[in-house]
Amino acid sequence: MKRKKITVAVTGLNAIDSPGPGVPVIRALKDSTYFDVRIIGLAYESMEPGIYMHDLVSKTYQIPLPSAGKASLLTRLKYIHAQEKIDVIIPNFDAELFNFITLADKLKKEFNIHTFMPSQAQFDERHKANLPEFGKKHGIKIPFSKMVFNVGEIPALKKEFSYPLVVKGKFYDASVAYTPEQAATYFNKIAAKWGLPIIIQEFVIGEELNVTAIGDGMGNTIGAVPMRKQYITDKGKAWSGISIDDEHLMKMTEQLFTSTKWKGGLELEIIKNAKGDYYLIEINPRFPAWVYLAVGCGQNHPEALVKMALGEKVKPYTKYDIGKMFIRYSFDMIVELKEFEKIATMGEL
Amino acid sequence: MKLKKNLALSETGFVFDPSNGNSFATNPIGLSIVKMLKEGKDIELIKKNILNEYLTDANTLEKDIYDFINMLKKLQLNENETSND
Structure with a gap:
């Protein structure tokens, strides 16, 4: 061809x-x-x-x-x-x-x-600061979160949160704080880099799972591959990961696309706790840096995105290889x- | 004890749990036990087969096999403890 x-x-x-x-x-x-x-x-x-x-x-x-x-x-x-x-x-x-x-x-x-790309409304709705509302609307569990605009608000957080808690930047960066002093330090550090607000999120203990996926903007999931990080850098980035078979995670992803009618690529960051409950901790509104694993598993999400951008019909992927790994390297x-x-x-x- | 149905075993003793991406290595005796558990054999039959195949006594086997099974549970390779729903 x-x-x-x-x-x-x-x-x-x-x-x-x-x-x-x-x-x-x-x-x-x-x-x-x-x-x-x-x-x-x-x-x-x-x-x-x-x-x-x-x-x-x-x-x-x-x-x-x-x-x-x-x-x-x-x-x-x-x-x-x-x-x-x-x-x-x-x-x-x-x-x-x-x-x-x-x-x-x-x-x-x-x-x-x-x-x-997602619409402005879709982009705003999944913003870290709006995630709790997003969870309520789409029936997805989200850790309790709150926006903070001033470092002076940190001491009062103990009324609503127990430590440790997660201090997050509006675009990037997240640190786990074990004391109010640590939370204040991370607040200043992250705010200086990414601006305000800072998002304070309940710390959920469990294993982190990720999904790279793409939606057609009409509620259909065009492709989705779940992954578990196997090796994490000191910045919390995956240096290696493996595709997994998790039916619940796939259903959750499909439900999210059906409900939001998300258009384009995204990454879901999820924590699965010891009881087997899944908490959505973040939606990144674009492909993740590990998206090439999806290609290795038989789903070329960027190719599907370009086809849809050009107005071509794309048949949803129905399977992917389980147990495929990626290992990043520097060169x-x-x-x-x-x-x-x-x-x-x-x-x- | 029931092992997860989708557990992948290889002849080298490599055990892969596709539901969470964990992998483990076991020796030939461990692999025999895991295989028999996956086939749905009960502990008594597994013990009998091991005693026939290896030079060991019933008391040592009893202790070792329960240690091994507890480890499999700890690694969440059994069906019940890792149910998602």
Whole structure:
């Protein structure tokens, strides 16, 4: 079969110790038997490793940080599109999604650039700060959580929470605090990095399970693969994991897609306690960095996303391989200074 | 004791629990016991088979086999203790 040629722009090229999902998403697209994909990298920093992976990324452009706003992003995307004729954009960072979601209609209408992302309402609803309400609405157990805007609110938390508790940033970072003093330290540290509010969450003891999945926006689960982390880095990131057979987790995932009509990729973070109860602790509104495991298990979620973005029908995956593992590795690339110079000064490589 | 139905055993003694991704290694005697448990054989029959196959006495086997079964339970490889619903 002759593969369809397309150009896909991908963010999240930071394949570092806390990796972005960009490089695994690109690997998945390169494995596609349906598309012949040319990849355009969109990077925020000149040392994102994906920029220099020329076997995966044809050309990379620096884009403005999310804090610069949607107007700057649109201007930059217009320029990149004029050079590269982008068919689909896959944003892979929580923090940038707001801008991309806001621009989605404009990108489609004015430039015929396709995306496949959750709506603004879906994106907001699953926000860590809104998760308890989300759980109530969709019938899913969520650990008790509360938003905190001021470090002065920490001492009073003992009325509603018992220690340890989890201190979470609005986009990233989470630390377990065993005392109010520790909670205050983590509050300041995380707030300085990611801003306010800080989310305080009940600490649920159990094993952490994760699901990478994709929905068609009409309530159907197009694919889902559950995984248990086997080796975790000091940043809490999976260095290795294994696909598991957990019927309850799959039902929970399907129920979530049916109920929310989620459009696009996501990752569910779940704790299963000793009694066998499942608590949803987080929904990440994009593919996780371990999404390539799904490809290894027989489900190419990024390929399905691109098909749906282009308006093609996708048949839901009904099975996946159980007991497939991923093991991450680090790799020292040798990079010529002139390459670094080019991306650092021209914003293109 | 009933072992989980979906437990995967290999001839090398590698035991994989697909419901949570845990894996274990056991020696040939352990593998024989796990296999017989998975086939639904009761403890008395397993003990009889082990006594026929290995050079050991009933008292030693009695102690060792209960230790082993307790370990399997501790590792949540039995059907009852890990039910999700």
